[in-house]
Amino acid sequence: MTAQTLFVTGTDTGIGKTRIAVALLHGLRAAGFSAVGYKPVASGCEATSAGLRNEDALALQAASTPGWDYGAINPIALAEPIAPHIAAAEAGVTIDTEVLDDGHARLAAASDWVVVEGAGGWHVPLRARVDFADWVGGHGWPTLLVVGMRLGCVNHAVLSARAIAAATPFIGWIANTLPPIQPRLEENIACLEQAIAAPLCARVACDARADLALNPAPWFVRMNRRE
Numbered sequence: 001m002t003a004q005t006l007f008v009t010g011t012d013t014g015i016g017k018t019r020i021a022v023a024l025l026h027g028l029r030a031a032g033f034s035a036v037g038y039k040p041v042a043s044g045c046e047a048t049s050a051g052l053r054n055e056d057a058l059a060l061q062a063a064s065t066p067g068w069d070y071g072a073i074n075p076i077a078l079a080e081p082i083a084p085h086i087a088a089a090e091a092g093v094t095i096d097t098e099v100l101d102d103g104h105a106r107l108a109a110a111s112d113w114v115v116v117e118g119a120g121g122w123h124v125p126l127r128a129r130v131d132f133a134d135w136v137g138g139h140g141w142p143t144l145l146v147v148g149m150r151l152g153c154v155n156h157a158v159l160s161a162r163a164i165a166a167a168t169p170f171i172g173w174i175a176n177t178l179p180p181i182q183p184r185l186e187e188n189i190a191c192l193e194q195a196i197a198a199p200l201c202a203r204v205a206c207d208a209r210a211d212l213a214l215n216p217a218p219w220f221v222r223m224n225r226r227e
């Protein structure tokens, strides 16, 4: 079995990537697929008796088809809640994309889908001269952009959308309504629909529901038709 991989990036940190990745895992599993989340690099971890643990990776693990240990879902766990390449340097580690590739290959060999969550936004560095965009673009993984709907998101979304489309297949974007709901939400979504060439895949309401389910399979069909 070789999985379909979906990379989830966002307009910023703290805008809903994990929430959407979890919803994608729920949607895929509800549709009958085996699906696993992957958080290759996590900065901001708690020290536990089992080792460093990151909240996002634990949420992805809980939403995944059971059976994966923590290290399979998050191979690089860094203590400090700061930019990953800086957290890595402070821990005396260089983030090696071969380690990220091996971790992905292990999940992909045994799943229908792998949902990969980046860290921060599209161009977050992994180490000197290598960022997430290089890694994802090198694999050509289809990418979904989560737009956290708040003041300033149009600029972040348009820049991210253009950069993604230049590097890898761009599935589309999600309008994720963050609290507090921004004034003129509809006008902002309409503006983004005009400005971003790829489709609006889903609108996610501002609520605290943890059981949200989104099935990305139809978005892939539409993207393949578009290409």
Ligand SMILES: Nc1ncnc2c1ncn2[C@@H]1O[C@H](COP(=O)(O)OP(=O)(O)OP(=O)(O)O)[C@@H](O)[C@H]1O
Binding pocket: 010, 012, 013, 014, 015, 016, 017, 018, 019, 020, 056, 119, 120, 176, 177, 178, 179, 204, 205, 206, 207, 208
């Ligand atoms: N649609 C929504 N409605 C209400 N709260 C939301 C929504 N989306 C995200 N949140 C909340 O916003 C916060 C940030 O979301 P999340 O952790 O998914 O962001 P992220 O982009 O994955 O962040 P990071 O860059 O740290 O990985 C969380 O507390 C989450 O519950």
Ligand SMILES: [Mg+2]
Binding pocket: 017, 018, 019, 056, 117
């Ligand atoms: Mg996250």
